[in-house]
Amino acid sequence: MAVLGIERNADLDLENDQLNYLKLVLTQIAVILEQTELKDEKEQVELENEREKVRSNLLRAVSHDLRTPLTVISGIAETLGIGNDLKEETQRKLLKDIQEESQWLIRMVENLLSITRINMDTMKVNKTAEPVEEIIEAVYKHLRKVYPDGQVDVHLPEEVIFIQADPILIEQALFNLIENAFRHGENDLPVKLNVYQEKEQTVFEIENHGEIPLKQFQKIQSNLSSTNEVPVDSKNGLGIGLSIVKTIVHAHNGKMEMTIGGGKTLVRIYLK
């Protein structure tokens, strides 16, 4: 309930149309107040949804994506511990598997930890003005380390562009997208990373050869537009990587879209 008081000169009576006019103004104020309240409520609900979604994604990641590599690692370690008649070649291969699986685990944990940089009360991030070229340099270095043979064609604007962002998170998001492109695109062709400005926004465009299967694409599309997420492909981590990208972009008030066609898959991120 709300009360509104209006002061007037005591000795003058209110005319009927003046009274009606006042009533009209009051009704409108009441409607606006109500709408604002509803909007706040809706935002609160959306925030809670977002939080819930991030939480459940984390849980799903821990239960699915982390379990497989852990099983492999502890299994192999056990085998090497007792199996003294293993061929040297087999042993080397198993050790390499341990290394690969633990590297994958490391990247998974990095991904999950990056989420802790987002403020859980507001679902926002701590933004600073960051030159795009420095973020891209970090992405490039990160990729070189993990995929020494992966090819990326990078196109950056000549002049320095700044974005308001948490640079660590944007680096993580771009790394995830390019990693997906490496793992699921057609191998021998380079992945393209284009950065350009469109109106007030900075666009990061990742393009790879090979279309992702329509079924997966539809799942991803619906995940991009709704808050109810269905697992896309928890076995190889595509789902977690992407949903973390989405969370990161969301926390920056940015937008993300995916298109397929002409034998290519294209992902764009729009940031202010």
Added chain:
Amino acid sequence: MKQSILLIEDDPNITDFMEVVLGQERYQLTIASTGMEALTAFQTTSFDLVLLDLGLPDIDGIDLLKILRKRMHLPIIIISARNNEEEKVKALDLGADDYVTKPFGTNELLARIRTALRHQNVQTESLTVVENKDLKIDFEKQLVYKKGQEIHLTKNEYRILALMFRQLGKVVTYQTLMTEVWGPYSDDSQTLRVNMSNIRKKIESDTLKPEYLITEIGVGYRLRDHRSE
């Protein structure tokens, strides 16, 4: 003579593997699993380098860093978790020489150790000319050359690069650079970043894969020390 390293770390699995790795490289390794053990070790032994994990059971790693820095000049490398840039910045500003991020590769760790030890031996602070691969700086003439060719820098660009040369191989935080170049009250990191971008265009052949000025995202910049490689 073997160079001696003090590793301050409380996780036995990490110390096990570091013992093997550093032993192979012929470093003399001492392990302290608490801050107290570390301080006790310093009473009896002198070390060439300290590896300090910030998460210790008995004392805040940052406090231990302050104590060590106050007392001695040896290189200190911080072992820190990823995603904690504030902590890295704090440690560097308190005088840590470098950091490695957990999980780190052994090659990366060994390279950092070599750089820190080398930096200790060959201080660039007192030199008038420093050469680093194709890049050369003459502090007296205030000139920078690449492959013998003079590079035209603005006054601030020169001051930034000179500071990076004095701290060759080390990470220099944004705040340190801004304070040194623009004074103690500057907080405009954008100007610094634009200057840095311009310097890179002048000294790097490919700014995507810089050979000299490396971005340490969220922390600052490092002028790569090619002499210790």
